[in-house]
Amino acid sequence: MRTKAHRPPLHVGSTGNRVQKVEERLKSLGYLKGAADNRFDASTAKAVVDYKRDHGWEEKPQGVVGERMARSLKRAATTTTTSTATTTQASQTSGSGGKNRTPSTLKGATYNVERDRNPQEVQKKLGNFAKSHDLDFIQLQEINGYHKALEKIPGYHLVTFPKSKDHGESGILVKDDLLTKHAQYIQGEGGWTTVRGGHAPPRAATAVQVAGWLKVVSVHQPPSVDWKNGQPVGPENRVDTYKSLSEKLLAFAKRQLKNNPDQALLIGGDWNEPESTRGKWSPHWLAQQAGMNTHGGVKTHGNGRIDYEMSTGCRVSNVKAGPTLGSDHNIVTFTVSRPKGNR
CATH class of the missing domain: 1.10.101 (Muramoyl-pentapeptide Carboxypeptidase; domain 1)
Structure with missing residues (x-):
């Protein structure tokens, strides 16, 4: 042999x-x-x-x-x-930008689908909402078990990484004619113990370039930790896992801003922490260290304020909480605008 x-x-x-x-x-x-x-x-x-x-x-x-x-x-x-392969005209026709133009305004959303739902129900409700609101992309979390269903939403392409440690827990749904290249994931390290005593793998955030000028990242920072005197507190493995992904995201953001100064960056999703959290490794800390603006404040997930965006090189406006579509989270919509000087 x-x-x-x-x-x-x-x-x-x-x-x-x-x-x-x-x-x-x-x-x-x-x-x-x-x-x-x-x-x-x-x-x-x-x-x-x-x-x-x-x-x-x-x-x-x-x-x-x-x-x-x-x-x-x-x-x-x-x-x-x-x-x-099927999006070679990514800079051309778009509902937001017009024929043969790269759109300067994009309609986005972030949505935690929630586990243990009927995949066909998720596909139908999310697909109808995306179409009726003419969304250009959706940052998704908790999509394990829904990959095949989400891939069947007409007019959209699902970007996720099933071979990452969390098996594609996060992803981004992008209009077929807007998706460009550079899809990748940012892998955290560690893992934590669940309430049932099992092991949960570290999360991997999904990133993709949209419309040629915007890098979009979908994040789910799940380990429940609290902050006291500016430091996270809680079970050691949860805190370490939270720190790991926050540091990886910060390093990723800094490299993007250094290597692609003309490209806007949008990082968002379900953080499990309110925008007001100011401790080290929190979303606010990450945005501050990367020189990014935060956008949030809408009530979602049981009226908590935990789903929000951070951005640089673009303007985020019209942040609104929509329906739950059957999840325990509301879908949060917003508009991303490219500055005139960068077109």
Whole structure:
């Protein structure tokens, strides 16, 4: 029986076809800014480290490409290609922007679907709401078990990552003609103990570029923690998990703002914390550290104020809580506008 030969890791100084493929995939995913020239240099190594930080590598990532990294890159590049294969006119016709134009105004929403519902009911209610309100995208949470149903909503494409540690718990529903490339996830670390004594995996936030100028991120920061004197308190594994995803999101936001200064960034979803929370690792802290504005204050999820957005490079307005559509959360709608100077 023939066995596949183990290939040595790629690192600074490596050259050849394998390097070329790695660089092309890093470039297609938005990590490599220079040319894909089959030479593994310092810029390639930096792109590798940034990719690993966004895709669940624990401890301090190294600028080396081994078998795990190669497989992950191949999957991510394939997902991005599949997500965009039917949306080659992403900058053209749109209900918000008009023919042959990139829309400067987008209608968005965030919605925690809630577990243990009938997938067909979710598909019907969410699809009807998206169509009737002409929504361009929806940041979704708790969508495990609904992937196939959500993929069947006419006119929309579901972006999620079932192979992340939380099996695609968050996702983004995007109009077919607006979805562009650079879909990825930001993986937290750790996990926590549920009320039934089981283990819950860390969350992974989903990110995708919409309409060519807006990076949208859907987040579910679920471990229930409280803040006292500016510090989170609660079971250690829950607090550590909360810290991990908050830090990963902050690092992601800073890289986006540094590497893509002309692109707007919108991070939002179900935070399990009110906008008024001011402790370290809270959403307010994350927005403040990243230089982002927060938008919220609407009553949702039992009249709590926990679903809201943070943004930079764009204007968020008309934030409203809509119906629950059968969930324990209200769907929250808003409008995202691109500044005139950035069009």
